[in-house]
Amino acid sequence: MDAPACHTDIIDFGKGQPSLSLLPVAAWRTAADHCLAHGDARLLQYGVDEGDEGFRESLAQFLSRRYAMPVATTELVVSAGASQALDLVCTRFTRAGDIIFVEEPTYFLALDIFRDHGLQVVGIPIDEEGIRIDALQDALVHHRPAFLYTIPSFQNPSGTTMSAARREQLIAASRMHDLLVVADEVYQLLDFGTVPPAPLATHVHTARVLSLGSFSKICAPGLRLGWIQGAPDVLHTITQSGVVQSGGGLSPFVSGVMRSLIDLGLADAVLDGLRRVYAERSAVLCRAMRELLPAVTFVEPTGGYFVWAQLPAERSASQFLSVARAGGVAFHPGTRFSSGGGFARHMRLSFAHYDAPELVEGVRRLAHALAG
Known part of the structure; x- marks a missing residue:
């Protein structure tokens, strides 16, 4: 040839990333008009550390429907997307030189975030059912990681979805070893008809789990809006971050418009x-x-x-x-x-x-x- x-x-x-044709300009305009019609100037002010409460209430209802499980407002903290949420987790739960576990392979830009924080990365292999628990158990004999980073559903890059049985085994290992599991669940809602097992967010009250979500994949990347789901005591560690405290919470205006997008059924x-x-x-x-x-x-x-x-x-x-x-x-x-x-x-x-x-x-x- x-x-x-x-x-x-x-x-x-x-x-x-989505093509420009998929970005919901008309829906966002409708939502912005709906939001601004209320004349609530608080959207243009510094907000609370956890994020706008009205938005978190709407987000909790949206996730409860989509996850088919109850999600409470108190379980949610607003972030500027999943990448910023992951950076916050590294800031609040690690120190330079700490070991963390990741799936092998994993999202390459997450690896960059971990390197920015001076973390030592140990890869745990996956198979067609997700992270291999036998390999995880072996690694836990030799290391005490600050956390495990996993992408349970439609994994980036492999597309693998962790089976329900493997998720239960992972949560059992988390409880046994007091292991913080950071679940990047940004693809959880992007199935093509075969619904994945329940998100690891299901376990935020029964194990040390933080679930990261983002509207980048399910609405538009430029919003830079996401959330961290976890038990309130674990989320308190996040909201004590200097960035969150100094910023008066994150993305109050975009959160307000997204609330309208959800409440109008457009999300x-x-x-x-x-x-x-x-x-x-x-x-x-x-x-x-x-x-x-x-x-x-x-x-x-x-x-x-x-x-x-x-x-x-x-x-x-x-x-x-x-x-x-x-x-x-x-x-x-x-x-x-x-x-x-x-x-x-x-x-x-x-x-x-x-x-x-x-x-x-x-x-x-x-x-x-x-x-x-």
């Missing part, structure tokens, strides 16, 4: 629309990969944003990336998601950002580059 022409229009499967409509679109885009990407990349192995996801694909035995994803870029397509190589440089043959492909024709064309370019 001839070498591909050099493209300037890169199709970047590394973009873990549910936006989320359900995203689930439909992502299910369609995932199916398109996977079908194209089966047809055009038969030598690449993967498991079709049942939710989330990503396909975790493995190249043939002789190929390095990092080396292949330069060839792929010359052919007009990009992705994140697997080593970015490893605490120890593993997964050299893997690549993470996101289907969230592109419509069907671009997804198919991107796979065609990958196939051309792989065959070159």
Whole structure:
């Protein structure tokens, strides 16, 4: 096959974000008008440490419906997205030099946050049911981690969903070892019809669990609005952060508009629309990969944003990336998601950002580059 022409229009499967067409501008305008019509100037003032109470009440009702479990306002603290929540957790529960556990592989930007805090990262392998409890138990013999970071549902990057049995085993290990579990549950509500097991947020009162959520994945990233769910005594440690105290809580105005989006039923409509679109885009990407990349192995996801694909035995994803870029397509190589440089043959492909024709064309370019 001839070498591909050099493209300037890169199709970047590394973009873990929605396309502009999916951002709910009209719904947000409606919600903003509804919010401002009340004339409540307190939205433009410093807020309380936990976050606006009215918003937390609406969020609790929204999560109670979506999680099919009761969520109380007192279990919620507002954050400026899940990344900032994770940074707060590191600030309040760790010191430089502490050991933490992560899944192997895991979200690469979380690894960057941990490095910013000077933490030592120990990877715990996963399988098709999620984190391996036998490996976790072995690691706990040798280490006393400050916390375990896990992405239980539609994991980034692998797409794996932790089974109900594995979740129960993880919570049992948490109780036995007094292990803080930090659950990044931003994809929990993004299933394609197969609902994942109950979130680890279910256990905030029975084990040391903090659950991180965000509207970045279920509404719009630019809102920079999320939440931390936990037992009130654990959340108190978060709200004593200097950043929270000095800032007078987080995102009071955006919280007010999001409250209107929830109360008007628009948040549910936006989320359900995203689930439909992502299910369609995932199916398109996977079908194209089966047809055009038969030598690449993967498991079709049942939710989330990503396909975790493995190249043939002789190929390095990092080396292949330069060839792929010359052919007009990009992705994140697997080593970015490893605490120890593993997964050299893997690549993470996101289907969230592109419509069907671009997804198919991107796979065609990958196939051309792989065959070159």
